[in-house]
Amino acid sequence: MPFLARILTTLALMLLMTTTALHAAEISPKITVGTQEVGLSVGYMLPHRLTEDHTTKQQGPAFMPYWMMTLTDPIGNSWYRGQISLGAEMVYIQFQEPILTHGVGFAPKIKYTFVALDRIRSYAEFAGGPFWTDLAGKIPEESSEFNFVLMAGFGASYFLTDQVALNVGYRFQHVSNAGTSYPNIGLNASLPYGGFSFYF
Amino acid sequence: MTRHLFHRTILGLVVLTTTTTVGCSTRWIDVTPSPANREHPATQSILNDERVPLVMDGFRMTQNGAPQNPSTEVEHRILNTMQETRLFSTLIPLGGNVASLGDKVVTARISFDETIDSHSGKTAWKGFVIGASMFLLSPVIDLDYDYAAEANLELGRWDGQIKRYTARSAGTVHYTVFAATPTMVGELKGRVTEACLTDLMDQLIRDTNFYTASSAPLPDSPIVSVAVKARKPLLSPTSPASAVPVSTTPTP
Numbered sequence: 001m002p003f004l005a006r007i008l009t010t011l012a013l014m015l016l017m018t019t020t021a022l023h024a025a026e027i028s029p030k031i032t033v034g035t036q037e038v039g040l041s042v043g044y045m046l047p048h049r050l051t052e053d054h055t056t057k058q059q060g061p062a063f064m065p066y067w068m069m070t071l072t073d074p075i076g077n078s079w080y081r082g083q084i085s086l087g088a089e090m091v092y093i094q095f096q097e098p099i100l101t102h103g104v105g106f107a108p109k110i111k112y113t114f115v116a117l118d119r120i121r122s123y124a125e126f127a128g129g130p131f132w133t134d135l136a137g138k139i140p141e142e143s144s145e146f147n148f149v150l151m152a153g154f155g156a157s158y159f160l161t162d163q164v165a166l167n168v169g170y171r172f173q174h175v176s177n178a179g180t181s182y183p184n185i186g187l188n189a190s191l192p193y194g195g196f197s198f199y200f
Numbered sequence: 201m202t203r204h205l206f207h208r209t210i211l212g213l214v215v216l217t218t219t220t221t222v223g224c225s226t227r228w229i230d231v232t233p234s235p236a237n238r239e240h241p242a243t244q245s246i247l248n249d250e251r252v253p254l255v256m257d258g259f260r261m262t263q264n265g266a267p268q269n270p271s272t273e274v275e276h277r278i279l280n281t282m283q284e285t286r287l288f289s290t291l292i293p294l295g296g297n298v299a300s301l302g303d304k305v306v307t308a309r310i311s312f313d314e315t316i317d318s319h320s321g322k323t324a325w326k327g328f329v330i331g332a333s334m335f336l337l338s339p340v341i342d343l344d345y346d347y348a349a350e351a352n353l354e355l356g357r358w359d360g361q362i363k364r365y366t367a368r369s370a371g372t373v374h375y376t377v378f379a380a381t382p383t384m385v386g387e388l389k390g391r392v393t394e395a396c397l398t399d400l401m402d403q404l405i406r407d408t409n410f411y412t413a414s415s416a417p418l419p420d421s422p423i424v425s426v427a428v429k430a431r432k433p434l435l436s437p438t439s440p441a442s443a444v445p446v447s448t449t450p451t452p
Contacts, residue, residue, distance in 0.1 A: 033318055033345060034380035069380055071327045071343065072320040084320070086327040086377065088335065108331035129334065200382075 028118040029162045031083060035199055037068040041167065043193025045093060048172075053185050056139040060096040062191055064089050066109065074115050082114040082123075089127060091149060095135045103175070105131030105149045113157070121165075122156045131175055141185040142177065150174045157197060165197045226339070227379040231371035231391050233399065242401075244408035251289035252413050253301045254282065257356075258309040259294055264316060270294075274312055274393075278351070281397040282308075285405055303418050306411055309354040314389075315370075317346040330377055338377045345373045347388050349396045353404070359416040365403045369396035 041064040047057045068087030075082060091105040107129035114122045131149035136142035155169020171193065176186030259275050261268040279291050288306065292298055298305070323343050330338050348370035356362045371392040373384050409415060 032382050032385060034375075034382045034384055069377055071323045071377075071380075073316070073318040075320045075324075084324045084327060086331050088331075106334075108334055110328060110331050 029159050029165075029199065031070050031113075031115075031199060033070055033073060035070040037070070037085065037087070037197050037199050038066070039068075039167065039195055039197035040065045041089075041169070041193045041195035043171075043191045045095075045173065045189045045191050048188040048190060050188055051185070054141060054188070056141055056187065057097055058095050058135065058139070058187055058189065060094045062094075062193070063092045064193070064195070066090070068109070068111060079116050080114065081116050082112050085111045085113065087111070088129075091131065091151075093133070095133070099135065099138055101133065101135040101138065103131055103133030103135060103149075105129055107131075107149060107151065119159050120156055121159070122154065123169075124154045125152070125169075125171075127151045133175070136177075139187075140183065141187055142175070143183050144177045144181040146180070147175050147177045151191070153191070155193075163199045165199070167193075167195045167197060169193055226342075227373065227375040227384060229371055229373045229384075229388050229391055231369065231395050233369060233395060242403075242405035244405050246287065246408055246412060248289075250412040250414060251287065252304045252306055252358075252411060253290040253292060254288040254306045254308055254355075255292045255296070255298050255301070256294040256310070257307040260311040262311070262313045264314070275310075277393065278310060278312070278397060281401055282404075285401050287405065287408060287411060304358045304413050306358070307356040309356075311352045313350045313352075315346075315348040315350075319344050319346070327377070335377070342374045342376060343380070345375075345385060345388065347371055347373075347385070347392050349389075349392050351396050351400050353400055355404075355411070357411065357416060359419050361410075361416070363407060363410065365400055367396050367399035367403065369393075369399065371395075 041062075043062045043064070045059050045062050047059055049055065049057070066087055066089030068085040070083055070085045072084045075084070086109070088106065088108045091103070091107060093103040095101045095103065107127040109125060109127035111123050111125040128148065128150040131147045132145055133142075133147060134145060136145050136147065151171045151173045153169055153171030155167055157165040157167045159165045169192070171191040173189045173191050174186055175189075177184050256275070256279070259270045261270050261274065275293060279293060282288065283291050290301070292301070326341050326343060330341055348368065350366065350368040353365040354362060355365075369392045371388050373388040375384060
Protein backbone atom coordinates (compact mmCIF):
# COMPACT_ATOMS: atom_id res chain seq x y z
CA MET A 1 0.00 0.00 0.00
CA PRO A 2 2.82 2.52 0.46
CA PHE A 3 3.22 2.43 -3.31
CA LEU A 4 -0.39 3.42 -3.86
CA ALA A 5 -0.10 6.10 -1.18
CA ARG A 6 2.89 7.58 -2.99
CA ILE A 7 1.01 7.63 -6.30
CA LEU A 8 -2.08 9.22 -4.81
CA THR A 9 0.03 11.82 -2.99
CA THR A 10 1.82 12.65 -6.24
CA LEU A 11 -1.50 13.03 -8.07
CA ALA A 12 -2.88 15.25 -5.29
CA LEU A 13 0.21 17.46 -5.39
CA MET A 14 -0.01 17.69 -9.19
CA LEU A 15 -3.65 18.74 -8.90
CA LEU A 16 -2.81 21.36 -6.27
CA MET A 17 0.09 22.79 -8.24
CA THR A 18 -1.83 22.89 -11.50
CA THR A 19 -4.99 24.43 -10.15
CA THR A 20 -3.11 27.19 -8.34
CA ALA A 21 -1.26 27.98 -11.54
CA LEU A 22 -4.43 28.28 -13.58
CA HIS A 23 -6.26 31.54 -14.09
CA ALA A 24 -9.83 31.83 -12.91
CA ALA A 25 -11.40 31.54 -16.36
CA GLU A 26 -14.47 29.36 -16.76
CA ILE A 27 -13.58 25.91 -18.03
CA SER A 28 -16.16 24.41 -20.34
CA PRO A 29 -14.49 21.79 -22.50
CA LYS A 30 -15.94 21.33 -25.97
CA ILE A 31 -15.64 17.64 -26.68
CA THR A 32 -16.91 17.08 -30.22
CA VAL A 33 -17.20 14.08 -32.50
CA GLY A 34 -13.68 13.07 -33.47
CA THR A 35 -12.02 14.45 -30.35
CA GLN A 36 -9.32 12.07 -29.18
CA GLU A 37 -8.23 11.40 -25.65
CA VAL A 38 -5.00 9.85 -24.44
CA GLY A 39 -4.19 9.28 -20.83
CA LEU A 40 -2.75 7.14 -18.11
CA SER A 41 -4.50 5.58 -15.15
CA VAL A 42 -2.65 4.14 -12.18
CA GLY A 43 -4.30 2.09 -9.49
CA TYR A 44 -3.89 -0.67 -6.99
CA MET A 45 -5.61 -4.02 -7.30
CA LEU A 46 -7.35 -5.43 -4.22
CA PRO A 47 -8.62 -9.03 -4.28
CA HIS A 48 -12.18 -10.29 -3.93
CA ARG A 49 -12.59 -13.95 -3.00
CA LEU A 50 -16.17 -14.48 -4.03
CA THR A 51 -16.40 -18.21 -3.29
CA GLU A 52 -14.74 -20.68 -0.95
CA ASP A 53 -12.70 -21.94 -3.89
CA HIS A 54 -11.04 -18.56 -4.22
CA THR A 55 -8.00 -18.53 -1.96
CA THR A 56 -5.47 -16.27 -3.69
CA LYS A 57 -5.07 -12.75 -2.36
CA GLN A 58 -3.60 -11.28 -5.53
CA GLN A 59 -2.74 -7.61 -5.32
CA GLY A 60 -0.42 -5.06 -6.80
CA PRO A 61 -0.20 -1.85 -8.80
CA ALA A 62 -1.81 -1.50 -12.21
CA PHE A 63 -0.83 0.85 -15.03
CA MET A 64 -3.29 1.55 -17.84
CA PRO A 65 -2.32 3.86 -20.71
CA TYR A 66 -5.23 4.37 -23.07
CA TRP A 67 -6.60 6.07 -26.16
CA MET A 68 -10.22 7.04 -26.80
CA MET A 69 -12.18 8.60 -29.64
CA THR A 70 -15.41 10.53 -29.11
CA LEU A 71 -18.08 9.05 -31.38
CA THR A 72 -21.21 11.07 -30.68
CA ASP A 73 -22.46 14.51 -29.83
CA PRO A 74 -24.21 14.70 -26.45
CA ILE A 75 -27.24 12.40 -26.34
CA GLY A 76 -30.34 13.14 -24.30
CA ASN A 77 -31.71 16.23 -22.60
CA SER A 78 -31.75 15.31 -18.95
CA TRP A 79 -29.24 14.40 -16.21
CA TYR A 80 -28.11 11.43 -18.29
CA ARG A 81 -27.06 13.65 -21.20
CA GLY A 82 -23.73 12.35 -22.37
CA GLN A 83 -21.35 11.24 -25.07
CA ILE A 84 -20.05 7.85 -26.14
CA SER A 85 -16.41 7.24 -26.86
CA LEU A 86 -14.59 4.18 -28.07
CA GLY A 87 -10.97 3.26 -27.58
CA ALA A 88 -8.53 0.80 -26.20
CA GLU A 89 -6.13 0.48 -23.33
CA MET A 90 -3.11 -1.51 -22.35
CA VAL A 91 -3.23 -3.07 -18.91
CA TYR A 92 -0.11 -3.89 -16.99
CA ILE A 93 -0.42 -5.40 -13.51
CA GLN A 94 2.47 -6.24 -11.28
CA PHE A 95 1.19 -8.92 -8.95
CA GLN A 96 3.14 -8.38 -5.74
CA GLU A 97 1.12 -10.98 -3.87
CA PRO A 98 1.08 -13.97 -3.59
CA ILE A 99 4.12 -14.22 -5.90
CA LEU A 100 5.87 -11.43 -7.74
CA THR A 101 4.52 -11.96 -11.27
CA HIS A 102 3.18 -9.85 -14.11
CA GLY A 103 0.17 -9.50 -16.32
CA VAL A 104 -0.24 -7.65 -19.61
CA GLY A 105 -3.43 -7.15 -21.58
CA PHE A 106 -5.06 -5.20 -24.37
CA ALA A 107 -8.68 -4.19 -23.97
CA PRO A 108 -11.02 -2.31 -26.32
CA LYS A 109 -13.02 0.06 -24.18
CA ILE A 110 -16.32 1.92 -24.44
CA LYS A 111 -17.13 4.87 -22.23
CA TYR A 112 -20.24 6.97 -21.57
CA THR A 113 -19.40 10.41 -20.22
CA PHE A 114 -22.10 12.49 -18.57
CA VAL A 115 -21.86 16.13 -19.65
CA ALA A 116 -24.52 17.76 -17.48
CA LEU A 117 -21.81 19.47 -15.42
CA ASP A 118 -19.28 21.53 -17.31
CA ARG A 119 -16.06 20.95 -15.47
CA ILE A 120 -16.71 17.75 -13.55
CA ARG A 121 -17.82 14.90 -15.75
CA SER A 122 -18.65 11.49 -14.40
CA TYR A 123 -18.48 8.45 -16.61
CA ALA A 124 -19.15 4.73 -16.81
CA GLU A 125 -16.86 2.43 -18.75
CA PHE A 126 -16.52 -1.13 -19.88
CA ALA A 127 -13.45 -2.85 -21.31
CA GLY A 128 -12.43 -6.38 -22.14
CA GLY A 129 -9.73 -8.20 -24.03
CA PRO A 130 -6.93 -10.74 -23.96
CA PHE A 131 -4.66 -10.85 -20.93
CA TRP A 132 -1.43 -12.75 -20.40
CA THR A 133 -0.08 -13.46 -16.94
CA ASP A 134 2.57 -15.73 -15.51
CA LEU A 135 0.68 -15.80 -12.22
CA ALA A 136 -1.55 -18.49 -13.72
CA GLY A 137 -0.35 -21.99 -13.05
CA LYS A 138 1.06 -20.87 -9.72
CA ILE A 139 -2.32 -20.41 -8.09
CA PRO A 140 -5.33 -22.76 -7.80
CA GLU A 141 -7.75 -20.42 -9.60
CA GLU A 142 -6.09 -20.23 -13.00
CA SER A 143 -4.20 -22.78 -15.05
CA SER A 144 -3.31 -21.10 -18.34
CA GLU A 145 -1.20 -18.05 -18.98
CA PHE A 146 -3.52 -16.84 -21.73
CA ASN A 147 -6.64 -15.27 -20.22
CA PHE A 148 -9.21 -12.57 -20.77
CA VAL A 149 -9.72 -9.52 -18.62
CA LEU A 150 -13.10 -7.84 -18.20
CA MET A 151 -13.39 -4.49 -16.47
CA ALA A 152 -16.44 -2.39 -15.63
CA GLY A 153 -16.49 0.72 -13.53
CA PHE A 154 -17.21 4.39 -13.08
CA GLY A 155 -15.29 7.53 -12.37
CA ALA A 156 -15.14 11.28 -12.67
CA SER A 157 -12.99 13.68 -14.66
CA TYR A 158 -12.08 17.12 -13.39
CA PHE A 159 -11.06 19.41 -16.25
CA LEU A 160 -8.10 21.60 -15.33
CA THR A 161 -8.19 23.20 -18.78
CA ASP A 162 -10.23 22.58 -21.91
CA GLN A 163 -7.78 19.85 -22.83
CA VAL A 164 -6.45 18.38 -19.60
CA ALA A 165 -8.41 16.45 -16.99
CA LEU A 166 -7.63 14.54 -13.83
CA ASN A 167 -9.56 11.33 -13.31
CA VAL A 168 -10.43 9.17 -10.33
CA GLY A 169 -12.46 6.02 -10.55
CA TYR A 170 -13.24 2.50 -9.52
CA ARG A 171 -13.30 -0.71 -11.54
CA PHE A 172 -14.31 -4.23 -10.89
CA GLN A 173 -11.95 -6.57 -12.70
CA HIS A 174 -12.36 -10.21 -13.65
CA VAL A 175 -9.63 -12.40 -15.14
CA SER A 176 -10.34 -15.89 -16.47
CA ASN A 177 -9.62 -17.98 -19.55
CA ALA A 178 -13.17 -18.45 -20.89
CA GLY A 179 -13.02 -22.20 -20.29
CA THR A 180 -10.06 -22.82 -22.59
CA SER A 181 -8.38 -24.84 -19.81
CA TYR A 182 -9.18 -25.98 -16.28
CA PRO A 183 -9.22 -25.03 -13.48
CA ASN A 184 -10.79 -21.73 -14.45
CA ILE A 185 -12.31 -20.27 -11.32
CA GLY A 186 -11.12 -16.78 -12.20
CA LEU A 187 -9.65 -13.89 -10.29
CA ASN A 188 -11.78 -10.97 -9.17
CA ALA A 189 -10.55 -7.67 -7.85
CA SER A 190 -11.38 -4.07 -7.12
CA LEU A 191 -9.23 -1.50 -8.82
CA PRO A 192 -9.43 2.07 -7.50
CA TYR A 193 -7.36 4.35 -9.68
CA GLY A 194 -6.35 7.90 -10.53
CA GLY A 195 -4.89 9.42 -13.65
CA PHE A 196 -4.99 12.15 -16.24
CA SER A 197 -6.31 12.65 -19.76
CA PHE A 198 -5.28 14.91 -22.59
CA TYR A 199 -7.88 15.80 -25.25
CA PHE A 200 -7.04 16.89 -28.79
CA MET B 201 9.49 -23.35 -48.43
CA THR B 202 11.31 -20.04 -48.85
CA ARG B 203 9.05 -19.16 -51.76
CA HIS B 204 5.99 -19.98 -49.66
CA LEU B 205 7.23 -17.75 -46.85
CA PHE B 206 7.94 -14.98 -49.33
CA HIS B 207 4.39 -15.15 -50.72
CA ARG B 208 2.91 -15.02 -47.23
CA THR B 209 5.08 -12.05 -46.34
CA ILE B 210 3.99 -10.18 -49.47
CA LEU B 211 0.34 -11.03 -48.77
CA GLY B 212 0.71 -9.86 -45.18
CA LEU B 213 2.25 -6.58 -46.29
CA VAL B 214 -0.56 -6.00 -48.79
CA VAL B 215 -3.20 -6.68 -46.15
CA LEU B 216 -1.42 -4.43 -43.65
CA THR B 217 -1.00 -1.61 -46.17
CA THR B 218 -4.62 -1.88 -47.32
CA THR B 219 -5.90 -1.91 -43.76
CA THR B 220 -3.86 1.08 -42.69
CA THR B 221 -4.54 3.17 -45.78
CA VAL B 222 -8.20 2.30 -46.23
CA GLY B 223 -9.09 1.73 -42.63
CA CYS B 224 -7.15 4.52 -41.03
CA SER B 225 -7.68 7.39 -43.41
CA THR B 226 -11.07 6.89 -45.04
CA ARG B 227 -13.22 9.96 -44.84
CA TRP B 228 -15.33 11.64 -47.47
CA ILE B 229 -18.02 14.25 -47.62
CA ASP B 230 -21.18 14.23 -49.77
CA VAL B 231 -22.91 17.56 -50.31
CA THR B 232 -26.23 18.13 -52.10
CA PRO B 233 -26.63 20.11 -54.22
CA SER B 234 -23.05 19.54 -55.25
CA PRO B 235 -21.20 22.74 -56.22
CA ALA B 236 -19.57 20.71 -59.02
CA ASN B 237 -22.96 20.21 -60.66
CA ARG B 238 -23.68 23.94 -60.81
CA GLU B 239 -24.21 24.27 -64.54
CA HIS B 240 -25.19 27.88 -65.05
CA PRO B 241 -23.79 30.27 -62.46
CA ALA B 242 -25.84 33.44 -62.60
CA THR B 243 -24.07 36.45 -64.09
CA GLN B 244 -25.42 39.97 -64.52
CA SER B 245 -23.87 43.37 -64.96
CA ILE B 246 -24.75 46.55 -63.13
CA LEU B 247 -23.54 50.12 -63.42
CA ASN B 248 -21.50 51.24 -60.50
CA ASP B 249 -23.75 54.24 -59.86
CA GLU B 250 -26.76 51.98 -59.85
CA ARG B 251 -25.60 50.02 -56.85
CA VAL B 252 -27.26 50.76 -53.53
CA PRO B 253 -26.22 49.94 -49.96
CA LEU B 254 -27.53 46.91 -48.11
CA VAL B 255 -28.22 47.09 -44.40
CA MET B 256 -28.66 44.03 -42.18
CA ASP B 257 -31.87 44.49 -40.28
CA GLY B 258 -32.26 41.11 -38.63
CA PHE B 259 -30.47 37.82 -38.23
CA ARG B 260 -31.81 34.67 -36.62
CA MET B 261 -30.32 31.25 -36.19
CA THR B 262 -31.81 27.94 -35.16
CA GLN B 263 -30.28 24.55 -34.58
CA ASN B 264 -32.55 21.53 -34.89
CA GLY B 265 -35.45 23.96 -34.53
CA ALA B 266 -34.20 25.57 -31.32
CA PRO B 267 -33.29 29.29 -31.45
CA GLN B 268 -29.60 30.02 -30.98
CA ASN B 269 -27.50 33.07 -30.30
CA PRO B 270 -26.75 34.61 -33.70
CA SER B 271 -23.25 33.71 -34.72
CA THR B 272 -21.19 36.68 -35.92
CA GLU B 273 -19.09 34.15 -37.80
CA VAL B 274 -22.08 33.04 -39.88
CA GLU B 275 -23.30 36.63 -40.29
CA HIS B 276 -19.89 37.70 -41.60
CA ARG B 277 -19.77 34.74 -43.91
CA ILE B 278 -23.16 35.62 -45.39
CA LEU B 279 -22.14 39.27 -45.76
CA ASN B 280 -18.84 38.29 -47.37
CA THR B 281 -20.69 36.09 -49.85
CA MET B 282 -23.03 38.97 -50.68
CA GLN B 283 -20.09 41.34 -50.97
CA GLU B 284 -18.45 39.01 -53.47
CA THR B 285 -21.48 39.33 -55.77
CA ARG B 286 -20.75 43.07 -56.00
CA LEU B 287 -24.49 43.66 -56.27
CA PHE B 288 -24.55 46.24 -53.48
CA SER B 289 -22.31 49.24 -53.01
CA THR B 290 -21.86 48.80 -49.25
CA LEU B 291 -22.86 46.18 -46.73
CA ILE B 292 -23.64 47.29 -43.21
CA PRO B 293 -23.71 44.54 -40.57
CA LEU B 294 -26.27 44.34 -37.82
CA GLY B 295 -26.06 47.42 -35.58
CA GLY B 296 -23.79 49.30 -38.02
CA ASN B 297 -23.96 53.06 -38.70
CA VAL B 298 -26.56 53.82 -41.39
CA ALA B 299 -26.65 57.64 -41.06
CA SER B 300 -24.84 58.55 -44.29
CA LEU B 301 -26.20 55.96 -46.65
CA GLY B 302 -28.82 58.03 -48.43
CA ASP B 303 -32.47 57.22 -48.99
CA LYS B 304 -32.20 54.30 -51.35
CA VAL B 305 -31.26 51.41 -49.13
CA VAL B 306 -32.06 47.71 -49.27
CA THR B 307 -32.69 46.08 -45.90
CA ALA B 308 -31.97 42.41 -45.27
CA ARG B 309 -33.41 39.93 -42.83
CA ILE B 310 -31.77 36.57 -42.69
CA SER B 311 -32.62 33.37 -40.92
CA PHE B 312 -30.18 30.50 -40.93
CA ASP B 313 -31.45 27.11 -39.82
CA GLU B 314 -29.09 24.25 -39.10
CA THR B 315 -30.10 20.62 -38.76
CA ILE B 316 -27.59 18.25 -37.21
CA ASP B 317 -27.90 14.49 -36.92
CA SER B 318 -24.89 12.65 -35.56
CA HIS B 319 -26.73 9.29 -35.70
CA SER B 320 -25.81 8.79 -32.06
CA GLY B 321 -27.68 5.55 -31.46
CA LYS B 322 -26.45 3.87 -34.62
CA THR B 323 -22.92 5.12 -34.00
CA ALA B 324 -22.96 3.76 -30.45
CA TRP B 325 -23.92 0.30 -31.68
CA LYS B 326 -21.37 0.37 -34.44
CA GLY B 327 -18.75 1.47 -31.91
CA PHE B 328 -19.64 -1.45 -29.69
CA VAL B 329 -19.29 -3.87 -32.61
CA ILE B 330 -15.96 -2.33 -33.64
CA GLY B 331 -14.65 -2.62 -30.08
CA ALA B 332 -15.90 -6.18 -29.72
CA SER B 333 -14.08 -7.11 -32.93
CA MET B 334 -10.83 -5.74 -31.47
CA PHE B 335 -11.01 -2.98 -34.14
CA LEU B 336 -10.68 -5.52 -36.96
CA LEU B 337 -14.00 -4.34 -38.41
CA SER B 338 -13.11 -0.66 -38.21
CA PRO B 339 -12.07 -0.42 -41.89
CA VAL B 340 -15.42 -1.77 -43.11
CA ILE B 341 -17.83 -0.04 -40.72
CA ASP B 342 -18.54 3.55 -41.74
CA LEU B 343 -19.89 6.13 -39.33
CA ASP B 344 -21.99 9.08 -40.52
CA TYR B 345 -22.61 12.65 -39.45
CA ASP B 346 -25.32 14.70 -41.19
CA TYR B 347 -25.58 18.45 -41.43
CA ALA B 348 -28.14 20.52 -43.34
CA ALA B 349 -28.48 24.27 -43.68
CA GLU B 350 -31.38 26.39 -44.86
CA ALA B 351 -30.93 30.10 -45.47
CA ASN B 352 -33.89 32.41 -45.83
CA LEU B 353 -33.17 35.89 -47.10
CA GLU B 354 -35.77 38.64 -47.08
CA LEU B 355 -34.75 41.80 -48.91
CA GLY B 356 -36.81 44.96 -48.61
CA ARG B 357 -36.41 47.70 -51.21
CA TRP B 358 -36.69 51.39 -50.27
CA ASP B 359 -40.16 51.59 -51.79
CA GLY B 360 -41.47 48.87 -49.50
CA GLN B 361 -41.36 45.95 -51.93
CA ILE B 362 -40.06 42.73 -50.48
CA LYS B 363 -38.47 39.69 -52.09
CA ARG B 364 -37.77 36.39 -50.39
CA TYR B 365 -35.18 33.79 -51.26
CA THR B 366 -34.63 30.35 -49.82
CA ALA B 367 -31.77 27.94 -50.32
CA ARG B 368 -31.12 24.59 -48.76
CA SER B 369 -28.15 22.29 -48.74
CA ALA B 370 -27.31 19.09 -46.93
CA GLY B 371 -24.28 16.92 -46.50
CA THR B 372 -22.91 13.86 -44.79
CA VAL B 373 -19.41 13.05 -43.70
CA HIS B 374 -18.70 9.32 -43.86
CA TYR B 375 -15.72 8.21 -41.82
CA THR B 376 -14.08 5.27 -40.16
CA VAL B 377 -13.12 5.39 -36.49
CA PHE B 378 -9.44 6.00 -37.10
CA ALA B 379 -10.14 8.71 -39.67
CA ALA B 380 -12.27 10.85 -37.36
CA THR B 381 -10.94 14.27 -36.38
CA PRO B 382 -12.59 17.22 -34.63
CA THR B 383 -12.11 19.27 -37.82
CA MET B 384 -14.14 16.99 -40.08
CA VAL B 385 -17.45 18.32 -38.75
CA GLY B 386 -16.18 21.85 -39.39
CA GLU B 387 -15.23 20.86 -42.94
CA LEU B 388 -18.71 19.41 -43.49
CA LYS B 389 -20.43 22.52 -42.15
CA GLY B 390 -18.17 24.73 -44.25
CA ARG B 391 -18.96 22.92 -47.49
CA VAL B 392 -22.70 22.69 -46.83
CA THR B 393 -22.89 26.37 -45.91
CA GLU B 394 -20.93 27.29 -49.01
CA ALA B 395 -23.27 25.30 -51.24
CA CYS B 396 -26.30 26.83 -49.55
CA LEU B 397 -25.05 30.42 -49.87
CA THR B 398 -23.94 29.90 -53.45
CA ASP B 399 -27.45 28.80 -54.36
CA LEU B 400 -28.90 31.76 -52.47
CA MET B 401 -26.63 34.24 -54.25
CA ASP B 402 -27.49 32.72 -57.64
CA GLN B 403 -31.15 33.49 -56.94
CA LEU B 404 -30.29 36.97 -55.77
CA ILE B 405 -28.19 37.80 -58.81
CA ARG B 406 -31.03 36.83 -61.15
CA ASP B 407 -32.97 39.72 -59.59
CA THR B 408 -30.18 42.25 -60.08
CA ASN B 409 -32.43 44.69 -61.94
CA PHE B 410 -34.79 44.76 -58.99
CA TYR B 411 -32.12 46.30 -56.77
CA THR B 412 -30.68 48.95 -59.06
CA ALA B 413 -31.08 52.56 -57.93
CA SER B 414 -33.21 53.39 -60.97
CA SER B 415 -35.51 50.42 -60.48
CA ALA B 416 -37.90 52.38 -58.31
CA PRO B 417 -38.29 56.02 -57.29
CA LEU B 418 -38.29 57.11 -53.71
CA PRO B 419 -41.78 56.95 -52.22
CA ASP B 420 -43.71 60.25 -52.20
CA SER B 421 -44.47 59.90 -48.54
CA PRO B 422 -41.34 58.64 -46.87
CA ILE B 423 -41.80 55.95 -44.28
CA VAL B 424 -41.68 57.75 -40.95
CA SER B 425 -42.87 54.94 -38.69
CA VAL B 426 -42.15 51.28 -38.19
CA ALA B 427 -44.23 48.53 -36.64
CA VAL B 428 -42.94 47.63 -33.18
CA LYS B 429 -43.74 44.16 -31.95
CA ALA B 430 -42.22 41.08 -30.36
CA ARG B 431 -41.53 38.34 -32.80
CA LYS B 432 -43.57 35.17 -32.75
CA PRO B 433 -41.97 32.43 -30.70
CA LEU B 434 -40.90 29.34 -32.62
CA LEU B 435 -43.35 26.57 -31.97
CA SER B 436 -42.01 23.34 -30.61
CA PRO B 437 -42.29 20.45 -33.07
CA THR B 438 -44.17 18.51 -30.40
CA SER B 439 -46.68 21.29 -29.82
CA PRO B 440 -50.14 20.43 -31.09
CA ALA B 441 -50.42 23.97 -32.42
CA SER B 442 -47.55 23.32 -34.83
CA ALA B 443 -49.35 20.47 -36.54
CA VAL B 444 -50.22 21.21 -40.13
CA PRO B 445 -52.16 19.03 -42.53
CA VAL B 446 -49.81 17.11 -44.78
CA SER B 447 -51.09 15.93 -48.09
CA THR B 448 -49.70 14.70 -51.36
CA THR B 449 -52.46 16.47 -53.25
CA PRO B 450 -52.08 20.18 -53.88
CA THR B 451 -54.23 22.54 -51.90
CA PRO B 452 -57.12 23.75 -54.11
